[in-house]
Amino acid sequence: MKHLVVRSVLRGLLVNGGRSGRYISTVTAASTAGVLKPTEVWTELRSRYGTSFDVFYWRRMISSNATETAVAEKLKTEKSVEKQAEKGVESFKTSDGTVVSSYWGISKPKILREDGTEWPWNCFMPWETYRSNTAIDLSKHHVPKTFLDKFAYRTVKLLRVPTDIFFQRRYGCRAMMLETVAAVPGMVGGMLLHLRSLRRFQQSGGWIKALLEEAENERMHLMTMVELVQPKWYERLLVLAVQGVFFNAYFVLYLLSPKLAHRITGYLEEEAIHSYTEFLKDIKNGKIENVPAPAIAIDYWRLPKDATLEDAITVIRADEAHHRDVNHFASDIHYQGKELREAPAPLGYH
Ligand SMILES: [Fe+2]
Numbered sequence: 055m056k057h058l059v060v061r062s063v064l065r066g067l068l069v070n071g072g073r074s075g076r077y078i079s080t081v082t083a084a085s086t087a088g089v090l091k092p093t094e095v096w097t098e099l100r101s102r103y104g105t106s107f108d109v110f111y112w113r114r115m116i117s118s119n120a121t122e123t124a125v126a127e128k129l130k131t132e133k134s135v136e137k138q139a140e141k142g143v144e145s146f147k148t149s150d151g152t153v154v155s156s157y158w159g160i161s162k163p164k165i166l167r168e169d170g171t172e173w174p175w176n177c178f179m180p181w182e183t184y185r186s187n188t189a190i191d192l193s194k195h196h197v198p199k200t201f202l203d204k205f206a207y208r209t210v211k212l213l214r215v216p217t218d219i220f221f222q223r224r225y226g227c228r229a230m231m232l233e234t235v236a237a238v239p240g241m242v243g244g245m246l247l248h249l250r251s252l253r254r255f256q257q258s259g260g261w262i263k264a265l266l267e268e269a270e271n272e273r274m275h276l277m278t279m280v281e282l283v284q285p286k287w288y289e290r291l292l293v294l295a296v297q298g299v300f301f302n303a304y305f306v307l308y309l310l311s312p313k314l315a316h317r318i319t320g321y322l323e324e325e326a327i328h329s330y331t332e333f334l335k336d337i338k339n340g341k342i343e344n345v346p347a348p349a350i351a352i353d354y355w356r357l358p359k360d361a362t363l364e365d366a367i368t369v370i371r372a373d374e375a376h377h378r379d380v381n382h383f384a385s386d387i388h389y390q391g392k393e394l395r396e397a398p399a400p401l402g403y404h
């Protein structure tokens with residue numbers, strides 16, 4: 055362990071020595087000008103910057119001397135580095151015990167849950183969690199009237215046929231696979247709006263963020279489902295193929311007609327609500343075991359500690375209803391001949 059600590063810190067110091075040298079050179083200039091004696095400089099810096107100065111000083115020592123000095127210093131300062139690592143001042147330990155230099159100031163702060171226990175996730179933070187609006191109207195449907203709407207509706211209905219044949223009532227597996235697709239439209243839409251904002255020097259009205267949030271939310275649905283169902287090799291292969299086709303198709307479609315793209319997504323979300331309703335039916339009638347909700351779902355949706363799969367699916371279904379409304383709304387904006395940025399984006403739900 056000691057070797058790991060020292061090697062890790064040494065590497066960081068040798069690579070980054072230039073910057074710390076610049077910091078110290080100011081001090082050296084001051085001391086040679088007779089403003090402060092070296093010992094006074096040390097005391098001053100210690101009092102001003104606390105123990106973190108120990109590491110800065112040590113960096114300077116390493117970067118300014120020959121290799122043999124570095125080896126000697128390594129032994130001399132080993133204890134001090136370990137002490138720093140323990141305090142988490144300039145480095146921290148990863149789960150496998152490796153000490154990582156936090157020279158860039160990106161070390162993870164200790165975050166606690168409301169009940170005082172340590173926050174276990176790196177993939178999302180407490181301020182990104184929320185309570186899903188389960189009171190949302192699940193039965194809303196956009197009646198297709200125009201040719202494009204009918205085309206969107208028929209396309210989604212057509213896509214459902216092979217899905218029904220392939221998965222039948224294996225709703226866990228079905229949900230997991232479909233979430234790999236559901237997380238694509240928001241990312242494509244958000245990315246294209248981002249690029250448009252750059253090209254036109256215009257704000258997006260919050261829509262970039264809203265669509266990227268949707269993509270992230272869908273990905274969290276997937277992260278929840280994979281805790282319950284492990285994909286088989288041929289399912290992974292299917293995801294690869296479907297993603298390759300769907301991403302590119304949706305990308306081109308969004309460029310050609312965002313109006314149609316959002317409408318298709320709106321109808322896809324309506325189908326997702328239907329699928330999760332059937333999933334819940336199978337949980338209620340005992341065909342699918344109502345196991346405890348995955349820990350990631352409990353934290354992400356702020357569910358009670360004893361939440362079950364039924365609770366997790368209920369909040370996921372509410373999310374889908376929200377995505378349905380957002381995407382039909384986006385399509386409606388385009389139908390009115392406007393750009394998305396002209397209407398306020400539905401931010402803050404996720
Ligand atoms: Fe989803």
Ligand SMILES: [Fe+2]
Nearest residue numbers: 236323374377
């Ligand atoms: Fe969705």
